[in-house]
Amino acid sequence: MRAAIVVIGGGIQGLSVAYNLAALGERDVIVLDAGYFQGGASGRNGTLIRGGFMSNEWTGLFALANQRWIELSRRLGRNVMFSARGYLLLAEKPATAANFDAALATHRAHSVRSHRATQADLAKLAPALDRSRVLDAIYFRDGGVAPHHAAMDAYHRACTAAGVRIRYGSPVTQILTRGARVVGVVGDGDGDGDGFEIEADAVVLAAGAYGNAVAKLAGVELPGFPMRIEAMVLEPTRAVVRPAIAFIDSLCYMAQTARGEIVGGAEVPEQPTESLACDLPVMTATARVYRDMLPCLAKLRILRHWAGMLHATPDFGPLIGAHPSFANLWVTGGWSYGFACAPAAGELLAKAILKGVLDPRIVPFALDRFAQNRPVREGGIVLAARV
Ligand SMILES: Cc1cc2nc3c(=O)[nH]c(=O)nc-3n(C[C@H](O)[C@H](O)[C@H](O)COP(=O)(O)OP(=O)(O)OC[C@H]3O[C@@H](n4cnc5c(N)ncnc54)[C@H](O)[C@@H]3O)c2cc1C
Incomplete structure (x- = not known):
């Protein structure tokens, strides 16, 4: 099997990037998820959404996200039930x-x-x-709230309507690499025990809490x-x-x-x-x-x-962009407020993948920022440091 782009993870981040890829014209996209629809954090969250934080970096990104929530029902053609x-x-x-x-x-x-x-x-x-x-x-x-079942359903239907193939019960077990590129994925199941191998021009890692475990399938790591x-x-x-x-x-x-x-x-x-x-x-x-x-x-x-x-990353900020080791292994991960930010992260990551344009709002959240000693300090988040 072949796809232009394989997305690993069918939570709200994976679905948002898949939807935005399709909206920009790339419909040859497969989303693979190890579990069931809404089984990850995207079906278990508090549903809170806001555009402002304390730092310039978080506010820049979430301001766009909050704007997008306001128009999301119209854009996806389904009611995401956003309540401002x-x-x-x-x-x-x-x-x-x-x-x-x-x-x-x-x-x-x-x-x-x-x-x-x-x-x-x-x-x-x-x-x-x-x-x-x-x-x-x-x-x-x-700011406000949107029930996650409504938002997830809207993204899922909008993806399917745009031709994106979505498979739950399909864990990726290997990421295939050649030199400094990823070239596809191997996985188990679809519930029927058959494995699959998919060649791809690019892979998006959107595996939530399992981001690091999935990155290791390509022999690399994510901070956190x-x-x-x-x-x-x-x-x-x-x-x-x-x-x-x-x-x-x-x-x-x-x-x-x-x-x-x-x-x-x-x-x-x-x-x-x-x-x-x-x-x-x-x-x-x-x-x-x-x-x-x-x-x-x-x-x-x-x-x-x-x-x-x-x-959780060392600064609790997201990881958005290409992996430093593979120019075509894209990541949207490390999310603590990833429900609220999904409309913006998916849009800006899809643009980066298809047009090679890194929007300044995602640049601060590059994966190598810890190695470069450039963590993003944000004082307006509600998360406790690790014991
Ligand atoms: C209790 C709680 C409250 C929260 N409250 C809020 C809030 O109010 N506002 C907010 O913005 N955020 C909140 N969050 C955070 C938010 O839910 C997450 O940041 C967001 O859902 C992350 O989306 P995701 O798509 O990255 O991850 P997920 O939804 O976890 O999706 C990742 C998917 O990857 C799949 N996967 C893993 N490994 C593999 C593999 N090997 N192959 C294929 N698929 C794989 C998993 O099955 C999973 O479905 C909360 C989270 C929790 C738990």
């Missing part, structure tokens, strides 16, 4: 609040519609919030390690918060769904692991933040609790 209910970034510590003026200036430079939320704004946006604990707040008007993160849902309650919220200092995020449930989680330092088992520390940490910041949630029961896997 807004997004609040909260500082509880003076050191965090001290960076908010600079962050707002960065947002302005990238045309992200953000402003400082006053105590009166907070009372309207999030009546349940204990405002006495909030030192400063930034509100993103265009697999990391578990967890989320939980509380019983439905009356409308207590409208926007999504990130409590930067408590390493916690949350949103209220249309059904009234509270979805979110607090991060605790984890050992590298590949387990999807949930445990008490995250539940306890999340419950503590809710109790302190949104006391009315303390009485609600936990309905569901689950884990998903990410590939």
Whole structure:
């Protein structure tokens, strides 16, 4: 078998790059996924989306992503159910609040519609919030949430309609190389036990938490390690918060769904692991933040609790671009906010692959930045350092 481009991984990153390749005219694309539709982090996330962070690099990329979410249903021809209910970034510590003026200036430079939320704004946006604990707040008007099932379904259908072939239950077990190029992949199954070998002009590695394991199939490595993160849902309650919220200092995020449930989680330092088992520390940490910041949630029961896997890089930033060892092995990985950023990452990576144009917004996230001692410092993410 042959394809111009093989994409390894059918999560939202793999589907977005495949869709964008097809939209740019390259329809000879195969997406191969080891598991089942939505089985990776793309079917297990908090669904929060925002365009602004603290750094210029993250904001540049996510500003484009947030813009794309606004028009994504029209573009894909399916309803991704994006709800622009807004997004609040909260500082509880003076050191965090001290960076908010600079962050707002960065947002302005990238045309992200953000402003400082006053105590009166907070009372309207999030009546349940204990405002006495909030030192400063930034509100993103265009942030919000999109249920992952709707977004994944829309990407899947748009890919299929454009002629992209997508196979789940098809793990790639080898990446074939010749000199400084990759030339194809070998894999197992399709559920029927038959293996496959596909020649390709280029391969895109979009394997989420398994990015490094898949890179090793070509004899190379990606910086970072697999990391578990967890989320939980509380019983439905009356409308207590409208926007999504990130409590930067408590390493916690949350949103209220249309059904009234509270979805979110607090991060605790984890050992590298590949387990999807949930445990008490995250539940306890999340419950503590809710109790302190949104006391009315303390009485609600936990309905569901689950884990998903990410590939955490040393700066928690994504890896986007060609692998330094193979000019035609492209990577979109290392994602911690890869649901929100998928529309932008897929678009810019597809342009890089087909047109050889590296958009300045992806350049800072090059795979060799750690070797070059150029990590991207971002202070507005909710992730705990490894134990
Ligand atoms: C609890 C939780 C909450 C989160 N909250 C948010 C949030 O609110 N906002 C946000 O933006 N992000 C959030 N994220 C992160 C987000 O979900 C991920 O960054 C994003 O889904 C990554 O997409 P992906 O396509 O790279 O990975 P995945 O969706 O994990 O897809 C990778 C795919 O690669 C496949 N694969 C692996 N190995 C192979 C192989 N050998 N051959 C073929 N296929 C292979 C896997 O089967 C998998 O389907 C959260 C994640 C979790 C777990």
